[in-house]
Structure formats: C-alpha cells, structure tokens
Amino acid sequence: MNTNNAQPNNIPQHVAIIMDGNGRWAKQRGWKRVMGHQNGIAAVRAATETAAQMGVKFLTLYAFSTENWQRSQSEVDALMSLLVDAIEKEVPELQKNKVRLLAIGNMQALPPKVAQKFERAIAQTAGNTGLTLIIALSYSGRWEIVDAAKRLCTKVLSKQLQPNDITEEEFARVLQTSAIPDPDLFIRTGGDQRISNFLLWQLAYTELHFADVLWPDFRREHFVAAIADYQQRERRFGKVNE
Numbered sequence: 001m002n003t004n005n006a007q008p009n010n011i012p013q014h015v016a017i018i019m020d021g022n023g024r025w026a027k028q029r030g031w032k033r034v035m036g037h038q039n040g041i042a043a044v045r046a047a048t049e050t051a052a053q054m055g056v057k058f059l060t061l062y063a064f065s066t067e068n069w070q071r072s073q074s075e076v077d078a079l080m081s082l083l084v085d086a087i088e089k090e091v092p093e094l095q096k097n098k099v100r101l102l103a104i105g106n107m108q109a110l111p112p113k114v115a116q117k118f119e120r121a122i123a124q125t126a127g128n129t130g131l132t133l134i135i136a137l138s139y140s141g142r143w144e145i146v147d148a149a150k151r152l153c154t155k156v157l158s159k160q161l162q163p164n165d166i167t168e169e170e171f172a173r174v175l176q177t178s179a180i181p182d183p184d185l186f187i188r189t190g191g192d193q194r195i196s197n198f199l200l201w202q203l204a205y206t207e208l209h210f211a212d213v214l215w216p217d218f219r220r221e222h223f224v225a226a227i228a229d230y231q232q233r234e235r236r237f238g239k240v241n242e
C-alpha cells in the first residue's frame, strides 16, 4: 500500500486507536513489559501530531481498559505512574499545538493522583481549538453502556423522561461521548483483529483498519497508510449507492 497517497479532501473526522503490542515489543528485546509502555509514548506523540497536521478533529486513544486492572499489580502501578509522568511532560506540547484533552472511562476507579493530573490537564487545555485528544482510561464499552442505562433509569424515576421517549439519540446523549461524533476510522496495532471492549456503541459503522505494527513502532507513515486505506472504502451505512 502506498503510504503517501492520503487525499486531503476526505480526512476522517474522528480516528479511534487501540494502542496494542507494547508488551510484545519489549519481550522481543528481552526487556520487561513496562519498557514497551514507556516506548509507546513516542508513538502517542506521533499519532497526535500526525492527526493534527492532517486535519483530524478528534483522536481517541485506548490507554487502559476495565479488564487491564486484572494485570499484575506491578504492571498496573507502572502504567499509572507512566500516565502521571506523560501528562506532566506532554501538557506544554499540547498547549503549543492547541490540543484539547478529554478523558473517558471510570475516573473514580483511578488512583486519585492520576485522576487529579488528568482533571488539571483537561481544565488547562479546555480552551484549545485544535485537535481534541480523548484518552480512554479505565474504560470499556460495556461499562459505558451500563453507566448510560443507569443515568436513563434515574431520569425515568425522576419523571424527566418516559420509557417510550428513549431513542437512540436519547441514549447517545447519556454516553460519555455525547459531545463527540462517532469514529469514522478505527485502527488497532499489534496484529490482533478484535475490538476488546472499546467503543462498542460508537463503532457501529466505523471503518476498521488493522495495522501490522507493534504500538511503540507506530509512526506517521502508519497513520497515513490507515487514512489512505479508509479513503478506499465505500461507506454505505446500510443503504445502496446507486
């Protein structure tokens, strides 16, 4: 596939990425898994810069899933401190590039220090008008849908809403992504072809691209290749294009 042939006029508005393969990247070098996570930061930077340069408006990165809490305590701890470090180091760069930071997921499940760092960075970048970078943290699609169902039940109990008024639009309004358009393009690195409980509701009509590269090696060329692949797709949304 030509990696330099993305067209400037058909850029996906929202790209969502499962950043997978850090552990394997480290293992290939005989290193501890955490080294893979550390080296994944450069790929996050490359993806964010490329997305902004190409005119993508929303970039969602899956950083930590609900299920990832079941990894060893040492790996979870290392990931949490890496998140704190990364946020601290990257905020000036986000400011410079006018990137607005958001987070989705169960922030209450995070160590307070991590949650506070994110809250602060989100507040600091709230006025930025460039790319919106959404980090999915302690996030899973099923968790989000159940959380949304609870909010709807509360609305019904308080008579703000009738059960018959629950439409897809109403449901989407209580999801964490209510202010974010559905992804146009999904990218997963690492070689596995699965969704792993990422944006289950939002991916309904997203184009899927699997990049044969481990996350720490993901760079501009892989992002451009994914966009070029997306631009070859015919999105029908169940209709007939004639």
Ligand code: IPE
Pocket: 019, 020, 021, 022, 023, 024, 025, 063, 064, 065, 068, 079, 190
């Ligand atoms: C993705 O890389 C990062 C997180 C899930 C936090 P992995 O840690 O899953 O790496 P592999 O898939 O084991 O290689």
Ligand code: IPE
Pocket: 018, 019, 020, 021, 062, 063, 064, 065, 068, 192, 194, 196
């Ligand atoms: C998905 O990767 C979650 C993140 C990248 C944060 P996993 O490595 O956790 O997914 P599985 O276990 O391969 O499905």
Ligand code: MG
Pocket: 020, 021, 022, 190
């Ligand atoms: Mg993995």
